[in-house]
């Protein structure tokens with residue numbers, strides 16, 4: 001586990017976790033704590049890995065997102081999205097096709113997966129609402145971060161705090177010029193501050209700016225570049241590889 005922490009609430013009941021490659025049973029190239037069922041790994045190994053994470057965290061089965069690279073958000077366990085009990089088994093029956101989820105439900109961990117994209121956990125622990133978002137280059141322009149904040153506010157959130165997980169850094173994320181310029185235009189903070197003539201996208205900076213624009217208090221950035229750190233999964237480095245998770249939940 002890269003990081004296990006609290007976003008407050010009575011008795012620090014809003015908890016979150018970020019995983020790494022460490023632990024788990026998956027073989028190369030998914031070694032070893034791959035949590036995605038959609039990357040070609042043995043589903044039995046992924047299921048075992050998910051159990052290991054949930055057991056380590058002491059939480060009930062989670063809703064696991066599959067990355068869509070868009071701006072969609074599902075509200076889970078209330079009026080929209082997945083009814084409690086259907087998609088929260090060991091292997092998801094019908095995960096919502098979105099890149100973020102929010103819930104006011106206690107005891108329901110929300111999990112998002114990535115390799116290079118930023119994962120963000122969000123909560124208003126006083127109101128008791130939590131969310132998780134997956135945001136890479138398309139998510140920045142599609143607005144998955146502001147959409148997640150809006151969905152939390154619809155559930156009553158007033159004062160939202162966030163933790164941003166590790167992602168690919170600007171130095172490692174050069175893209176074609178047109179692609180970079182489109183993202184810079186939509187999210188100016190995603191343009192690397194050091195202008196060295198390269199066309200790169202700064203996902204962590206873009207995510208941070210979008211959170212700040214929404215008056216979200218980023219209480220922590222989990223350090224690390226996914227491409228540079230061999231303890232983390234990186235799609236850009238390895239192509240065929242596993243996925244790490246961010247989980248957030250109300251313990252009660």
Ligand SMILES: [Zn+2]
Pocket residue numbers: 168169170171172225226227228
């Ligand atoms: Zn890097």
